[in-house]
Amino acid sequence: MRQQPFGKARRVGVIVPLGEEFEYVRAVLPPAPGQLVDGEQYHGFRLPQSGVSGFVRVLSDMGQAPAALTADRMINRLGVSLVVLIGTGAGLDGAVRLGDVVVADQIQEHLRQAKVVPGAGAPLAVERAGESWRTDARLIDHVRNFGWLPAGAAELTRWRQRAAARRPGSGPAGPAEPQVHVGALATGDVVVAAGAFARWIRQGNRKLVALDMEAGGAALAAHRNAGADLLVIRGISDHADEQKATWDAGRGPGGARNAWRHYAVHNAAEYLVVLLSSSGFPWREGAAPGGAAAVRGAPSPWLPVTLGLAGEHVLHADHAHPHPDHAYPDHAQADHPDHAHADPEHADGAEAEHADDDQHLHDVLDDW
Structure with missing residues (x-):
């Protein structure tokens, strides 16, 4: 089997929640033609100035579950050592303006395990619980200090100038050049377009600077797989207020729709390229696909197996994604009585099929 040098070349898996956002990202990261990997479409890319390469995957839907499944697949099947989640976000801090870029140093799933109870003077009240993850300190240290390095300062200046030239003409007053904010990100499966709810979210943590819908799922996958960063x-x-629809419908030069969404995602994608191309970026070495991080015949470390209804075969989570609305069983293949003793001939055939799958994966990656 040919070996793909994942440790040095293909390191990054980029998750883009929406097809609209992918249109903006692909203008910055020109992708190779899409290729199917285990029935899912991925787009390869390479940054010519640095040699960094990786994959882009557009989610099937917004939310935590699709992001978790895709991040887990990228880590365990494609062997990436860095998962990047990129797209639009909502500002929660008054200092964060349209077009600015937020890098999460902490991810807080604000509605996780919340409890709805009768309210005092109101029909309902929500008791918070939540779950939090921190971004690796090496990554955040690099982001925070990048602008103070001579080369970093020059790159960020050029990034801001390019962004200012693209800024939509109609919009809120303020400096034309975007800023980078490093801070806590709230995440949850709710589209927020009400200022009162946005303020309620921030009451739980005054350091929250932005809001999204996918980061918690990707963070859980990275947390369960120690060989990758997010x-x-x-x-x-x-x-995340009553003006959301207005900004979403904003038009740019020539009457182009979604001007502010386009501007924001383009800024984020160009900033990502600046970071990944920088010297001293704190890469973590990942494992090649089919290696230790993707052991065939064993489920992903955090996604349990799904059993066939007839009990005649097992479909592992690293082969196909269960629908996010389906409950996951809490037992593993080895605990099921129908699978206590495998047929050796069947096992040999399965191993050959898995080897063919791995060869196909390597062939696809070589094509990129």
């Missing part, structure tokens, strides 16, 4: 970069396109 970097969440969001371009701010609204403030």
